[in-house]
Amino acid sequence: MADAASRLTTLAEELLGGPLPVRLRAWDGSEAGPAGAPVLIVRDRRALRRMIWKPGELGLARAWVAGELDVDGDLYEVLDRISGLLWERPEDTRSRLTALRDSVRDPKLRSAARALLRLAGPLPPPPPPAEEMRGRSGHSHSRRRDKQAISHHYDVGNDFYEIVLGPSMVYSCAYWTADGTLEDAQRDKLDLIARKLNLKEGDRLLDVGCGWGSMAIHAAREYGAKVVGITLSREQATYARKRVADEGLTDLVEIRVQDYRDVTDGPYDAISSIGMAEHVGAVKYREYADTLYGLLRPGGRLLNHQISRRPEPDETAYEIDPFIDAYVFPDGELAPMGRTLSTLEDAGFEVRDVEAIREHYALTLRRWVANLERDWTRAVRLTSPGRARIWRLYMAASAVSFERNRIGVNQFLAVKTPVSGRSGTALRPRVWNEKTA
Numbered sequence: 001m002a003d004a005a006s007r008l009t010t011l012a013e014e015l016l017g018g019p020l021p022v023r024l025r026a027w028d029g030s031e032a033g034p035a036g037a038p039v040l041i042v043r044d045r046r047a048l049r050r051m052i053w054k055p056g057e058l059g060l061a062r063a064w065v066a067g068e069l070d071v072d073g074d075l076y077e078v079l080d081r082i083s084g085l086l087w088e089r090p091e092d093t094r095s096r097l098t099a100l101r102d103s104v105r106d107p108k109l110r111s112a113a114r115a116l117l118r119l120a121g122p123l124p125p126p127p128p129p130a131e132e133m134r135g136r137s138g139h140s141h142s143r144r145r146d147k148q149a150i151s152h153h154y155d156v157g158n159d160f161y162e163i164v165l166g167p168s169m170v171y172s173c174a175y176w177t178a179d180g181t182l183e184d185a186q187r188d189k190l191d192l193i194a195r196k197l198n199l200k201e202g203d204r205l206l207d208v209g210c211g212w213g214s215m216a217i218h219a220a221r222e223y224g225a226k227v228v229g230i231t232l233s234r235e236q237a238t239y240a241r242k243r244v245a246d247e248g249l250t251d252l253v254e255i256r257v258q259d260y261r262d263v264t265d266g267p268y269d270a271i272s273s274i275g276m277a278e279h280v281g282a283v284k285y286r287e288y289a290d291t292l293y294g295l296l297r298p299g300g301r302l303l304n305h306q307i308s309r310r311p312e313p314d315e316t317a318y319e320i321d322p323f324i325d326a327y328v329f330p331d332g333e334l335a336p337m338g339r340t341l342s343t344l345e346d347a348g349f350e351v352r353d354v355e356a357i358r359e360h361y362a363l364t365l366r367r368w369v370a371n372l373e374r375d376w377t378r379a380v381r382l383t384s385p386g387r388a389r390i391w392r393l394y395m396a397a398s399a400v401s402f403e404r405n406r407i408g409v410n411q412f413l414a415v416k417t418p419v420s421g422r423s424g425t426a427l428r429p430r431v432w433n434e435k436t437a
């Protein structure tokens with residue numbers, strides 16, 4: 001009988017209706033598939049059971065988290081090739097994989113599915129790894145549910161985030177103006193936002209979703225702004241407060257554990273929201289935009305820095321990525337950039353500028369992955385092997401998605417322009433990019 005890798009490759013090609021884009025190494029050590037291609041390792045037959053049970057990304061992800069799947073070679077390339085199957089022929093690949101579970105009508109596929117079940121062994125699918133967040137709420141985005149979801153992602157420990165993000169502790173796309181370090185690029189991003197917001201000494205800035213306090217500290221230290229930073233994560237707030245104290249900025253910066261819907265001490269001169277709107281959810285976009293509008297003084301500015309996705313040909317068919325939803329950002333949701341823009345307009349804002357910086361996020365993610373890989377043993381000790389694997393996969397896969405223009409990231413500058421029409425915006429705002437004295 002043929003070895004496991006050859007049988008698996010033949011079956012996979014039959015099921016997918018085309019050649020496998022990677023080489024396979026099976027649990028018995030056998031290999032098959034295109035010579036020289038990066039290798040996907042199936043360490044354990046249980047991986048097949050998971051994929052039969054949950055075809056597509058979630059099955060693959062569960063097997064990856066459990067350590068049943070691995071990669072030998074360039075992780076980015078494997079992800080690029082595998083995700084190409086799901087993205088470039090989504091209808092075809094997804095329906096074929098779903099047919100696998102639903103006891104296929106096509107007799108040719110049915111025999112392949114049966115053969116795959118035989119190869120997968122007699123055991124039932126193992127339970128999902130413990131790192132998966134269950135108990136779905138249908139994305140209600142109630143305050144309570146949002147807090148749980150944020151805690152799932154952010155309270156894995158500040159030590160772990162220090163490994164991934166490095167000393168800047170900024171968890172959003174950096175701005176690469178030169179061949180500098182991640183820290184330089186993060187500082188440049190924070191400064192770009194401060195300049196877009198036209199921050200001046202004494203201005204009141206609200207930093208919505210302040211993370212570990214980096215923007216709040218930058219705005220206070222470099223511009224003399226009086227900042228309120230809010231986050232839903234207690235661990236972040238504790239860390240941010242300590243940093244603020246260490247910098248001697250307690251007079252200027254207040255960090256709160258607070259939902260953006262509960263801020264009542266407006267008006268503010270400016271609001272920054274950096275990598276936070278992704279958590280808000282489509283059902284709440286309008287409430288989010290209205291709330292921030294209400295918190296600004298007339299003439300006040302909002303800088304909304306947000307990941308976007310490509311619009312779907314049929315928007316009602318849009319589905320949240322099941323791996324990201326179950327393991328990474330429960331209840332997070334991406335919108336096409338046009339929707340963000342029109343929601344800001346609907347809330348009353350004048351949108352003055354949109355800067356698309358997609359490639360910058362790929363560069364940033366590649367640095368985070370390298371940081372994690374460099375300190376892998378400690379990262380595993382601080383969390384769990386499963387969680388460290390989730391992070392490596394999610395960041396590398398996201399880098400590929402930014403590179404391939406499946407997702408993007410944009411900075412929207414929106415002004416609460418008063419009836420006089422004076423927006424306070426320079427005639428040539430792009431001079432932001434030429435840092436002046």
Ligand SMILES: C[S@@+](CC[C@H](N)C(=O)[O-])C[C@H]1O[C@@H](n2cnc3c(N)ncnc32)[C@H](O)[C@@H]1O
Nearest residue numbers: 170171172209211231232233259260274275276
């Ligand atoms: C990806 S992090 C970005 C942190 C920071 N802005 C940065 O760039 O490093 C998202 C932040 O949004 C916060 N957040 C999410 N939902 C929130 C809500 N409803 N109210 C307040 N903060 C929220 C999280 O607690 C977290 O601090």
